[in-house]
Amino acid sequence: MKFNKICVLGLGYIGLPTACTFATKGIKVTGVDVNPAIIETLRNGEIHIHEPGLRAVVETAIKSGNFTVSAQPEEADAFLIAVPTPFHEGRFGEYDGRQYKLADMTAVISATEAIAPHLRKGNLVVLESTSPPRTTVDLVAPILERSGLKAGSDFFLCYSPERVLPGQILRELIENARVIGGVTPESARAGCDLYAAFVKGEIIETDATTAEMVKLMENTYRDINIAIANEFSRLAEKFGVDVWEAISLANRHPRVKILNPGTGVGGHCISVDPWFFVEAAPELTPLIYHARTVNDAQPHFVVEKLRQAFSSFKGKKIAALGLAFKPDVDDLRESPASEVIHLLQEEGALVRAWEPFKPMADMPGINMSSSLEAALQDADAILLLVNHTQFKELKATEIAARTKARLIFDAVNAWNANEWQSAGFKVYRLGVSK
Numbered sequence: 001m002k003f004n005k006i007c008v009l010g011l012g013y014i015g016l017p018t019a020c021t022f023a024t025k026g027i028k029v030t031g032v033d034v035n036p037a038i039i040e041t042l043r044n045g046e047i048h049i050h051e052p053g054l055r056a057v058v059e060t061a062i063k064s065g066n067f068t069v070s071a072q073p074e075e076a077d078a079f080l081i082a083v084p085t086p087f088h089e090g091r092f093g094e095y096d097g098r099q100y101k102l103a104d105m106t107a108v109i110s111a112t113e114a115i116a117p118h119l120r121k122g123n124l125v126v127l128e129s130t131s132p133p134r135t136t137v138d139l140v141a142p143i144l145e146r147s148g149l150k151a152g153s154d155f156f157l158c159y160s161p162e163r164v165l166p167g168q169i170l171r172e173l174i175e176n177a178r179v180i181g182g183v184t185p186e187s188a189r190a191g192c193d194l195y196a197a198f199v200k201g202e203i204i205e206t207d208a209t210t211a212e213m214v215k216l217m218e219n220t221y222r223d224i225n226i227a228i229a230n231e232f233s234r235l236a237e238k239f240g241v242d243v244w245e246a247i248s249l250a251n252r253h254p255r256v257k258i259l260n261p262g263t264g265v266g267g268h269c270i271s272v273d274p275w276f277f278v279e280a281a282p283e284l285t286p287l288i289y290h291a292r293t294v295n296d297a298q299p300h301f302v303v304e305k306l307r308q309a310f311s312s313f314k315g316k317k318i319a320a321l322g323l324a325f326k327p328d329v330d331d332l333r334e335s336p337a338s339e340v341i342h343l344l345q346e347e348g349a350l351v352r353a354w355e356p357f358k359p360m361a362d363m364p365g366i367n368m369s370s371s372l373e374a375a376l377q378d379a380d381a382i383l384l385l386v387n388h389t390q391f392k393e394l395k396a397t398e399i400a401a402r403t404k405a406r407l408i409f410d411a412v413n414a415w416n417a418n419e420w421q422s423a424g425f426k427v428y429r430l431g432v433s434k
Helices: 017-023 036-043 054-062 107-117 134-149 169-175 184-193 210-240 243-250 274-279 286-306 335-347 371-375 395-400 417-422
Strands: 005-009 026-030 067-072 078-081 086-097 098-103 124-127 157-159 178-182 205-207 317-321 348-356 383-384 408-409 425-431
Touching: 005 017, 005 243, 005 348, 017 026, 017 054, 017 067, 036 067, 054 067, 054 169, 054 210, 078 107, 098 274, 098 286, 107 124, 107 134, 124 134, 124 184, 134 210, 157 184, 157 210, 178 184, 178 210, 184 205, 205 210, 210 274, 210 286, 274 286, 274 417, 286 335, 317 335, 317 371, 335 348, 348 371, 395 417, 408 417, 417 425
Parallel strands: 005 026, 005 078, 026 067, 078 124, 124 157, 178 205, 317 348, 317 383, 383 408, 408 425
Antiparallel strands: 086 098, 157 178
16 A cells, blocks of 8 residues: 555654654655644754754755645545543542542544544554553544544554654664554554555554553553562662662573662653553552552652651752653653652752753743753752763762762662762662661
């Protein structure tokens, strides 16, 4: 099946790289977003996302004439939905005394409704947004069928999740295996034909609900493994053990791979996706539920650990380094570092945050610094929350000369404790008893 024009709805961390990658392969692409600022930014030749190599790909796509942006979808051969699926604010489900978060599918519904008037026989529609199981067949298909066309016979419908790592999106879009789940085998084949335009990894065809479950399983697996690492960090402190040494030794077993503990789990995948399973089947997911609660509680544990250094946080000036949900990206969504800062502020701490990948981000309730120096100014303590490469490379002696702070808390095991102690700092570390 040949595709001459594609319409991509949602120009975020997945939609924009995907749209421009298709455009660089000679396919006409209309990128659609409901945020006027994003449309204006792209029309001015700029980008709104930090991702290595993305600027060059966007520039190439625009210069080729194959990539344009719009606030509304247009007729096309294929439509890709890559919009956010966050939580409902203030709405929860409950089962057997357990409260769980609910997916907000508003953006998916709006995008699907926007496609319906432009849908024609033979078109392909692909949902890429991470979604609860059966979203494609129970939510998207009925909306599209209001057009009078039947999914699977008049038009093709698929679910194909992104499976990329921030910081490596452009490479992994092309090289990673791609799962295409169709509402019919013919739909899956059409989806395979579309992504074959740039995917070099294996393309596997299945049904839509299996593909939805695969995406959720991948991130839930990681969430559960991070939860046990975070519990190990708590146990290590109780038993007087250095959790980082213990994990390193345990991982010498050929069938063991324990992940690293930290401030919690953030981003718009691992911290979100497991809840979709819990929402869909709360009676079957006690393990997933409890792993989520462990990771969501980790910022509280970090604050309790920091309390060892202060009898009271009131009036203490703390420089918090890092707000992104993972190292070396600018993605602040669901960031546990932000939660740590909010908790400290609730107890009277005066926190100044420095996020080098998004220095002046609009973070409600957080005092953002314009530079590392500004964050360190007059600080009583330094709190390392994200393992950015540039933070790992900071020299203890140089920082000692730039701040009066002589206390550090390393929540991500980035710094050599002996070096910082030699430079005059009192060192606290997550997962290490003091």
